[in-house]
Amino acid sequence: MDKCIAYPIMPLLRLTFGLIVLICCFVLLFALPNSPLQYPIQGYTVQPLSSSVIPGSGEKELIIKSRSLELLNDVLVKVSYTSTVYHINTGDLGLHSQIFFLVYNNSQVTIATKTFLRYEQLKVLLDSIRKFYSTIKVIVADDNFEPEHITGENIQHYIMPPAQGWFAGRNLAVSQVTTKYFLWVDDDFLFTEKTKIEKLVEVMEAVPELDVVGGSVKENQFYFSLIYEEGEETEGGCLYRKSNKKLHSVPGYPQCFLASGVVNFFLARTDAVQRVGFDPKLQRIAHSEFFMDGLGYLLVATCGDVSIDHQHVARSARYRKFRNPRKEDSEFKLQLHFFKNHLKCIKYG
Incomplete structure (x- = not known):
């Protein structure tokens, strides 16, 4: 188990289809501070060539499944980890093993959505959620x-004044979230076997700096990067949004890449998103604008191995009337960007 020596063992406990699942994975353990600085800390230390009653195995990953938390705890008492490499400097970070327990269940995540003129689609979405996550909280x-x-x-169903718009609805839904994370979905999405919330949580827990992790919608990952060029003090700078542009991969998760914005299916840290908020002045087409407002505040990633489906339903004429932006809506959106963010230009590519 040589690779265990350099990194801590982080058992991840998650609930899937009623099962309690314990996963041991390898991540570096940091203490989260109240300042921009963080530092590595020591957890449980296993002496060289000795055994300790703690979850571990001869592989990189140990998975224990049970429908009973009591039974799982009984198993953990009897599972031991054995160090197999001797080094004189066993107290050095990176040359000993650390044990850190993280419990994940439905109480960590709330699903949030907004609905308008699509009750039939919303009911299909809710049924699909309950098929895979029977007790998770949903805010509408x-x-x-x-x-x-x-x-x-x-x-939890919150009724607003009519036709307040998408961002006003997002603000309301997210304001009522009391869990550490929330998963945003559209009201015409559809959960499938590939909609694994716990995978997104695993990435967020392993990389505490991340604020938003997106997946894909019907195999469409959709991500973009934002590049800001500072201009003169009197006229502002320029913001460039480049579609399908991603940055380097997330350490330890080669299927995930950093980006500036992601598709409209994402897991987010509740407190981080609440600090940025959704501008209620933007009522119609306004997805990218949230990430523009969050530039410099939110660290965003996209993971291609978690996906959600999209319902194939024809849009009604009444819905299209509100969904499609008018010329004055597009002009107002640009004016809002220019004045609020002190820009002289926005370019899309």
Whole structure:
């Protein structure tokens, strides 16, 4: 188990289809500070060539599944980890093993969405969520003209004044989230076997600096980068949005890459997104604008191995009337960017 010597063992406990799953993975353990500085810390130390009653195995990963938390705890008491490499400087960081326990269950994540003129699609979405996550909390912001009652266990339905817009609905939904993370989905999405929330949580927990991790929608990952060129003090700078442009991979997760913005299916740290917020002045087309406002505040990544499906439903004429932007909407959006963010130009490519 040589590779265990350089990194801590982080067992990840997650609930999937009613099973309690313990996964041991290898990540470096840092203490999170109240300042921009962080530092590595020592956890549980295993003496060279000795055994300790702690989860471990001869492989990189140990998975223990159980439907009973009590049974799982009983198993953990009897599983031991054995150090197999001797070094005189065993107290040095990187030459000993650390043990850190992280518990994940449905109480860590809330699913949030906004609905408008698509109750049928919303009900299909909720049914698909319950198929894979039977108890996870779902928050629905609703600005329909004729509200319907949306009921169900762990579903919170908030009715807004009619046609307030997408970002106003996002603000309302996210303001009611009390969990560490929330998963944003559109009301016409569809959960599948590939919609693994726990995979996104694993990445966020392993890389605490990340604020948003996106997946893909019907195999469309959609990500973009934002480049800001500072201009003169009197006229502002220029912002360039480049589609399908990503940065380097996330350490330890080659399927994930850093980017500036991601598709409209993402897991986010609640407190980080609440600090940036969604500008309620933008009512129609406004997805990229959230990431533009978050530039310099949010660290974003995209992971291609987690996906969600999209329902194939024809849009009604009434819905299209509100969905499609008018010329004055596009002009107002640019004016808002220029004045709010002190820009002289925005370019899309």
